[in-house]
Amino acid sequence: MAETKTEGQKLKEKLLTEKKNGWSELSDAQKKTVLKFSDGYIDFLNKAKIEREFVKEAQKLAEANGFKSLDKYKKLKAGDKVYYINRSKNIILAVIGKEKLEDGVNVVGAHMDSPRLDLKPNPLYEDGGFAYFKTQYYGGIKKYQWVTLPLAIHGVVALKNGKNVEVKIGEEDDDVTFVITDLLPHMARHQMEKKATEIIEGEALNLLIGSIPYDDDKISQKVKLNIMKLLNEKYGIVEEDFLSAELEIVPAMKAKSLGFDRSMVGGYGQDDKVCSYCSLKAITEIEDPERTAICLLVDKEEIGSIGNTGMESLAFETFLGELLALTGEDKTPNVLHRLYQHSKMLSADVDGAFDPIYASVADKRNASFFGFGVGMNKYTGSRGKSGASDANAEFVAEIRKLFDENKVRYQLAELGKVDEGGGGTIAYILANKGMDVIDCGTPVLSMHSPYEVASKFDIFMSYKAYKAFMK
Numbered sequence: 001m002a003e004t005k006t007e008g009q010k011l012k013e014k015l016l017t018e019k020k021n022g023w024s025e026l027s028d029a030q031k032k033t034v035l036k037f038s039d040g041y042i043d044f045l046n047k048a049k050i051e052r053e054f055v056k057e058a059q060k061l062a063e064a065n066g067f068k069s070l071d072k073y074k075k076l077k078a079g080d081k082v083y084y085i086n087r088s089k090n091i092i093l094a095v096i097g098k099e100k101l102e103d104g105v106n107v108v109g110a111h112m113d114s115p116r117l118d119l120k121p122n123p124l125y126e127d128g129g130f131a132y133f134k135t136q137y138y139g140g141i142k143k144y145q146w147v148t149l150p151l152a153i154h155g156v157v158a159l160k161n162g163k164n165v166e167v168k169i170g171e172e173d174d175d176v177t178f179v180i181t182d183l184l185p186h187m188a189r190h191q192m193e194k195k196a197t198e199i200i201e202g203e204a205l206n207l208l209i210g211s212i213p214y215d216d217d218k219i220s221q222k223v224k225l226n227i228m229k230l231l232n233e234k235y236g237i238v239e240e241d242f243l244s245a246e247l248e249i250v251p252a253m254k255a256k257s258l259g260f261d262r263s264m265v266g267g268y269g270q271d272d273k274v275c276s277y278c279s280l281k282a283i284t285e286i287e288d289p290e291r292t293a294i295c296l297l298v299d300k301e302e303i304g305s306i307g308n309t310g311m312e313s314l315a316f317e318t319f320l321g322e323l324l325a326l327t328g329e330d331k332t333p334n335v336l337h338r339l340y341q342h343s344k345m346l347s348a349d350v351d352g353a354f355d356p357i358y359a360s361v362a363d364k365r366n367a368s369f370f371g372f373g374v375g376m377n378k379y380t381g382s383r384g385k386s387g388a389s390d391a392n393a394e395f396v397a398e399i400r401k402l403f404d405e406n407k408v409r410y411q412l413a414e415l416g417k418v419d420e421g422g423g424g425t426i427a428y429i430l431a432n433k434g435m436d437v438i439d440c441g442t443p444v445l446s447m448h449s450p451y452e453v454a455s456k457f458d459i460f461m462s463y464k465a466y467k468a469f470m471k
């Protein structure tokens, strides 16, 4: 016999919010769908560890789903699918809507760059019988996390003849690997007393790449010469070509399902390739939207969104200008500003999830939890919301309604305790132009580390959220 509810129980259900773990609400079939979605994501993570690779994979997926390059269109009409690539490091995709562009577009924006080590312009040197590459770190890393783990080299060497030599070494099973060494504990008494920021100094992030000397007694720097000889044979480059190279050092580990229950994904670069992938996947499934749907994938977020491939650049505006011209809407004065003023955006970037091992830095009542859905931050910033665009309440209400109607599980959170945490995304840049923007992305553990963790439930909900928003 069913127990009857007390007045208090009924009132509690009506008035108070009870947060629930989303897994427990899924049927077995739904669970399968959620788990399966991450297979494609894991595969993508392993194919695209750097922004240039992500753009290439995104272009392939876009073309397979009927998107055509912007320069292929003489005119754009409702239902058309178009993409635009900026300098191999940004890709913007749009599905043209039935409504006019000046009445606003719906944008999901994410970044494809992730914290890593970059080669310095003069990287190659020899010391103590070893050859090394010198590096500079990119983005906010804990330097001590990047030693003694297998590393790979990805990127391009741009030659004076205008050609690019592509490099991707350290990923295949029969490839070699690279490493940055650390001091053995037996001799580390002094090192272990240092602060975490100094345990591994920036100038110690040197990649070990060889140890056989070139066989000629008449020359010095024999190991360096031998390595350069090998690189010349394999890539046709000389030492000077490093001056115009973009070579990125990334963890060589593969992304995988994590946990006995396979509920999570472990892998490098999930900030922010998880939201990049989910928004990309979502837009490839959008057909004939009311408002134009845009997926905006940018570079350089981790170092401040500056530069001609970062969100602060005019690349996005240039793209919008082209859309206005190709739909014939560019005749009205001030049309781009009106477009911005009427547009809406989900700034799709990861959120720091609650980690019980480090519970002391979180406000448990305002943290995002694994398995509770896509994480929204009304504001980011630090020390009293400084630097945050702070989404308008009306816009948050509109998104709540949209997500509830589309059965998207979401949670609203902030990054860490007051005066403890803080951070930023690309949200403020488009909010400054007049758009309504809220941060909305997958919560992750160990953010910015060589191996980040995300929940497959939240990944699936992020994808569902972006799709509902663009539809």
Ligand code: MN
Pocket: 111, 271, 272, 301, 349, 350
């Ligand atoms: Mn991010």
Ligand code: MN
Pocket: 271, 302, 448
């Ligand atoms: Mn980041």
